[in-house]
Amino acid sequence: MTTNRIKEGIYTFRSLDWDRRLFDELIPLPDGTTYNSYFVQGSRKNALIDSTDPQKSDKLIEDIRESGIEKIDYIIANHAEQDHSGTIPEILNLFPEANVICTKLGKKFLKELLLIPEDKIEIMETQGEINLGDKHLKFIKTPWVHWPETMVTYLKEEKILFSCDFFGSHLAQSSPYISDKAKVYEAAKRYYAEIMMPFREIIKKNIEKISELEIDLIAPSHGPIYQEPQFILNAYQEWVGDSVKNEVVIPYVSMHGSTRMMVDYLIDILIKKDITVKPFNLTELDLGELAKALVDTATIIIASPTVLKGPHPEAFYAAYLTNVLQPKARFASIIGSYGWGGKMVDMIKGTLTNLDVELLKPVLIKGQPAEEDYRMIDHLADSIYEKHKSL
Numbered sequence: 001m002t003t004n005r006i007k008e009g010i011y012t013f014r015s016l017d018w019d020r021r022l023f024d025e026l027i028p029l030p031d032g033t034t035y036n037s038y039f040v041q042g043s044r045k046n047a048l049i050d051s052t053d054p055q056k057s058d059k060l061i062e063d064i065r066e067s068g069i070e071k072i073d074y075i076i077a078n079h080a081e082q083d084h085s086g087t088i089p090e091i092l093n094l095f096p097e098a099n100v101i102c103t104k105l106g107k108k109f110l111k112e113l114l115l116i117p118e119d120k121i122e123i124m125e126t127q128g129e130i131n132l133g134d135k136h137l138k139f140i141k142t143p144w145v146h147w148p149e150t151m152v153t154y155l156k157e158e159k160i161l162f163s164c165d166f167f168g169s170h171l172a173q174s175s176p177y178i179s180d181k182a183k184v185y186e187a188a189k190r191y192y193a194e195i196m197m198p199f200r201e202i203i204k205k206n207i208e209k210i211s212e213l214e215i216d217l218i219a220p221s222h223g224p225i226y227q228e229p230q231f232i233l234n235a236y237q238e239w240v241g242d243s244v245k246n247e248v249v250i251p252y253v254s255m256h257g258s259t260r261m262m263v264d265y266l267i268d269i270l271i272k273k274d275i276t277v278k279p280f281n282l283t284e285l286d287l288g289e290l291a292k293a294l295v296d297t298a299t300i301i302i303a304s305p306t307v308l309k310g311p312h313p314e315a316f317y318a319a320y321l322t323n324v325l326q327p328k329a330r331f332a333s334i335i336g337s338y339g340w341g342g343k344m345v346d347m348i349k350g351t352l353t354n355l356d357v358e359l360l361k362p363v364l365i366k367g368q369p370a371e372e373d374y375r376m377i378d379h380l381a382d383s384i385y386e387k388h389k390s391l
């Protein structure tokens with residue numbers, strides 16, 4: 001745990017989790033993560049904004065004690081997920097006079113997930129406000145970043161937006177502020193892709209709400225604080241916007257090399273047509289990298305051999321993942337090889353039901369690609385090239 005003073009009377013307690021490599025037993029964390037909690041001291045009352053993951057609760061309690069904090073009147077729960085709210089019960093034990101502040105749905109979740117007593121929770125909806133004396137906290141509902149109950153907290157006097165997961169990044173580092181802008185951009189994009197991309201349209205509206213505020217600092221509950229808020233606001237505008245890039249993402253797997261030959265050939269032709277290609281060998285998949293590539297690609301091509309009448313399970317997983325992440329891609333297709341038959345193409349097609357894409361003619365071949373098979377891949381590449389002209 002690291003305590004940093006942000007401004008007069010405003011501190012962050014950062015639980016640095018350098019070694020964590022998996023979140024939700026699903027999402028890879030190549031750079032670890034942080035769980036940031038913020039303390040706001042007012043002339044009359046104090047507030048703690050978000051807590052920490054239960055694995056780090058002892059350290060947060062220790063840091064609060066070491067900081068000499070004598071009272072906490074409010075515990076702001078921007079989000080009920082356990083990595084931010086999981087230590088609230090322990091903080092309530094330490095400061096029994098405190099009340100928890102959250103949205104109406106947040107209250108339901110906190111009761112169900114953490115067994116926080118109902119009478120300890122106050123509901124604050126949009127434009128709700130708390131008076132700490134010389135400081136005021138305002139609450140804005142920002143649903144689906146990435147749960148339905150989420151909100152952000154705005155400290156009016158200092159113009160700080162405490163955004164929890166929204167604008168966050170899984171990145172453990174010494175400084176509470178950005179030290180490597182490019183690295184934070186990639187980490188934040190990856191985080192957006194992994195958990196927020198399916199809610200792109202709602203997030204657009206959340207950004208509109210936030211844009212009405214004058215913001216000097218964005219202080220998320222994962223990763224570094226943004227001293228240039230426009231940097232991450234612009235990045236989010238780009239990610240949630242409707243435009244796509246002249247790119248083709250190709251998640252692929254090959255058993256005996258035939259599908260791989262098709263993929264390699266397709267990559268070469270697309271590159272010759274000045275199209276950026278991002279292939280992902282699914283046997284070595286970092287799903288965060290795939291998710292990130294899906295944020296703004298125009299086209300997705302899933303490439304799979306046929307196993308027991310259907311797609312290779314890794315290709316099926318990639319298709320399922322793509323479908324649940326709901327990228328804004330405009331075109332998709334399926335390529336692959338089979339030995340004696342099967343329903344690989346139909347099964348993958350049936351998995352992509354959430355995508356609003358035009359399906360380009362799949363290329364399914366028997367065995368190793370022959371000359372006429374390469375011509376079908378040529379045709380697919382030509383179609384992609386023509387479609388991308390209209391981007």
Ligand code: FEO
Nearest residue numbers: 079081083146165
């Ligand atoms: Fe960082 Fe949705 O919790």
